[in-house]
Amino acid sequence: MKSESFVSVVLNTQLTSNELTSKLNQIHELLDANYTDYEILIVSKGPYRDVPRVSSIDQTLKAIPCVRLLQLSGCVHDDIVWAAGLENAIGDFVVLFDHLTDPVEVIHTAVDKCKSGFDVVVGVSNQSIPPVYKFLRETATRILTAIDYHIPKNSTGLRCLSRRAVNAVTDTGRFHHQFYMRIQKTGYPIAELVYEPLCENQVKNSIVYGFRNLVRLMVFNSSRPLRWMSIIGTLGSFSALLFAIYSIVVNMIDGHVVQGWTTTILFMSILFMMQFIMLAFFGEYLSRLLDDRSEQAAYSVVFEKKSAVMVNKDRVNVLSKSTAEEPNLVQTGRDR
CATH class of the missing domain: 3.90.550.10 (Spore Coat Polysaccharide Biosynthesis Protein SpsA; Chain A)
Known part of the structure; x- marks a missing residue:
């Protein structure tokens, strides 16, 4: 039936x-x-x-x-x-x-x-x-769970x-x-x-495709990544302050500044990496703000x-019973 x-x-x-x-x-x-x-x-x-x-x-x-x-x-x-x-x-x-x-x-x-x-x-x-994609997907799932997206x-x-x-x-x-x-x-x-x-x-399990979707879901559905970037920036600034104090102490005690050149370059590189990551997220959020402010329709x-035939011509909108015999627990249709 x-x-x-x-x-x-x-x-x-x-x-x-x-x-x-x-x-x-x-x-x-x-x-x-x-x-x-x-x-x-x-x-x-x-x-x-x-x-x-x-x-x-x-x-x-x-x-x-x-x-x-x-x-x-x-x-x-x-x-x-x-x-x-x-x-x-x-x-x-x-x-x-x-x-x-x-x-x-x-x-x-x-x-x-x-x-x-x-x-x-x-x-x-x-x-x-693949194991690599499985690991990355599980990591992405944990990140999405943090923004209250449970899939x-x-x-x-x-x-x-x-x-x-x-x-x-x-x-x-x-x-x-x-x-x-x-x-x-x-x-x-x-x-x-x-x-x-x-x-x-045919299943879209590309790592690049998955990463793009991860960033898109994070940026366009939650403001928590923005707070994460703020925390990273704060930690980076605090680390830079500690390193500056360390450099002054070493200079006052030893006086050989050249010895810290490699460490300085490495630390500066880390700081610049953090800054560029934050700028990337800020750019995405600016894109989100511009999109939300747009008055254009989504489509x-x-x-x-x-089709030439869309409905059953022999069927009329009259039912012999007030409730359906088949179970329907989502209250969709006439079985309410």
Whole structure:
């Protein structure tokens, strides 16, 4: 028996290829077999001038029902792309799905887990990772925990949110560099969903990519790193004062200043390193202030295309029962 819950699956892609069409067919077959109402929302970022006016997506919209294409005007951050999909999805449950790495079957599993009482379901990969990257990722996790960002170990981009969790995310300000942080801070119950991605090579486990994300999350979601840099600067200044006193004492007692030349150069190098680290963070925070002061919208939609068939024509908005038979503990839909 099909579930009466409305499920939205959001995809982030810029390319319309045969592989995408094949994946859309698989998603459609899964949703059609398990749910009465559903939609597949494709969010494509710009720039719009590089988007072909006639593409294979038009044929896909004619062949596969319940597909929506949302074309953004500019090349925005992936956080904003996912946020645009979340804001425009109309389902009781919204699944953020990576068509390159996530298996289609995980959609149904994530929705069922969400119905069991967890408003936010986070995907976790069970693939093995290199030891070096594992160590760096654990270190990054400890740092993010210090700024109150708690993410499961080996988490992926897969998310499933109930409607009330979606509303909590979309009603709380700007999305830029804060999307996953806002999801984690909705206050609703969160559960992990362990699964095996399709292709290990497609998983973004680059050390450079991870470091960039770490700095972005730290700077744009908390002011604690700024305090850490202040502490480093204070310690550096105090160390410089002690070394200056030491140099004066040595000069008064021994008089051979040349003997401390190597130590002086080394210490000056350390101080300059601290200063440049602090300046880098200050520059990032200035960028954050400028971004927060901007009056521009996070994104703009150029156009929206839909499938030729979007809803079941035989279904009317009349229900024979006031409550649903299937369990739904997140109070999404009519089972309240």
